[in-house]
Amino acid sequence: MRTSARFGRLGDTAIAAVTVVALGSGVWLLGSGAVSHTPPQPTAAEGRPDPGGERGAAPALAPSLPTRIRIPAIRVDAPLTGLALTRSGSLDAPPAERKNLAGWYEAGTLPGERGTAIVAGHVDNAEGPAVFYDLGALKRGAAIEVDRRDGTVAVFTVDAVEVYAASDFPDDKVYGAAPRPELRVITCGGGYSRTTGYQGNVVVFAHLTGSR
Template sequence: MRRSARRGRCARLGDAAIAAVTVVALGCGVWLLGGGAGAHAPPQPAAAEGRPDAGVERPTAPALAPSPPTRIRIPAIRVDAPLMGLALTRSGSLDVPPARNKNLAGWYESGTMPGEPGTAIVAGHVDNAEGPAVFYNLGALRRDARIEVDRKDGSVAVFAVDAVEVYAAHDFPDEKVYGAASRPELRVITCGGPYSKATGYQGNVVVFAHLTDSR
């Protein structure tokens, strides 16, 4: 993906299927360059929303049969967006949705499908040149918030948020975020952390969630 000099650079993201560490440029920070981070910075996760102690797992709904996702809804932050499939670029990084479409997210289509066992990955922009984008308010999510994913077979996978965290690019916990899971889990990722006009966002906001229902 070509990056202009005006675009910020996001932190490290990984390929969950092959556990490879990659770098993704989500085009974050474009809007902030015009107005300054102080006035427009998106919300960042509160410490209280961090991941609970390891080994503490809440009830999980039965896994669903594989079916590609088509839409994601997060009512608490007014997200209702279509999902497009994302592949890897020639450099091995995860591709991203077109920055010009602010209400579009993507999922890693060579990995786990949301609702089946494993760790499914959804990513999207925090902003674009016009202003806030689909995951601008992702850092404001609270534990137990609901995430709904529409699937091609007509079913809806319902996830509950376990934690919302922010990680610096130089200290991104790949295994924690992308590691294999025996139950159906979901990660929703966008840019976050400290912001610099020279480099854009210096980290990522990551939402951890697990399947709790389906319909």
Template sequence: MRKSARRAGRARSAGLGRGARLGDTAIATVTVVALGSGMWLLGGAGTHAPPQPATAEGRPDPGGEPPAARALAPSPPTRIRIPAIRVNAPLMGLALTASGSLDVPPARNKNLAGYYEAGTLPGETGTAIVAGHVDNAQGPAVFYDLGALERDARIEVDRLDGSVAVFSVDAVEVYAARDFPDEKVYGAARRPELRVITCGGGYSPTTGYQGNVVVFAHLTGSRP
């Protein structure tokens, strides 16, 4: 990543807000296009599209959200675990592409997710971003079942300093690509929050996945 882009990203201590305008719309487009191919569905290997969030799992009004735990010191994340959907995957750093959009993990590795390394790190105050594929040409990938998560599910993020940041799911929502709410997903937060993103919104053989599944979560604690 260019030094100028890294400096701008780190300056946004509250996450991917609109203040810096570091390509949040482009990031939304990338997550729609590149976080799942659906090719295995076309090949007849898959029997159904990935699960989609229930309406009941939608995000409550911000005023009704529970308080978060105290923010942690910055430390790069190394692994994400979501026990409810059997996710246990290493994390790689994701930079920005030449067009200013967020890069994605290599599709060939089904059990790999990534985090935006120039933005808020999981556990810091602000909005941390984790993204991963829903599938690849061979079948389901790391976040295939993300849409099946429910409120209060636990997300654990191992960090380089040896600590584990523990998050609780506030909501799981799905958005059409044309109506992706950049500010709601990437906007600044005053508490430590996490977004986990993959493709979703149904699948069409002609146009691919129609949008994105987004998990909203907040920090509830940590352990050594």
């Protein structure tokens, strides 16, 4: 499954056209007979509301490389690795065999900076659920914490959790430049087909609300 996408960053970095690679195979679903128990998907109630201006937004942080992501509500605590683009222009995925590893798009915005930072991870691998298996169960208002190399922790609050079909992925909405520090967390989702795999993506929208 691939989804057309554009990663945006404010400032002098141009918006580049890339694609998101598959972030889950579903092989273990078939092998274990668990196809009827696919990863949780967000409900319409978690869809993105009107952002309501800048209420609750924290000032942007100085640039620093991200090292770890934590999402306590769904028991995520994972190291981060940098993700680049492949020769074909797609976003490279974290190594599938390391199921508790997530990645960030290192040519884009750093988490905590002004703009849209991107984190992606597998929903599963051949052995079973991976780092973002429960991403679709996340609720608005949940906290996402990103450890940074300078010792600070960027704290984001979830604005919405949505699921999109691969054929109708809203590039600008997900990857467009933002006037405040925002974060997108992405994995596969949208149902599963025995023939074509996962049908789309689960996307979490969040903005910076604090740091420590």
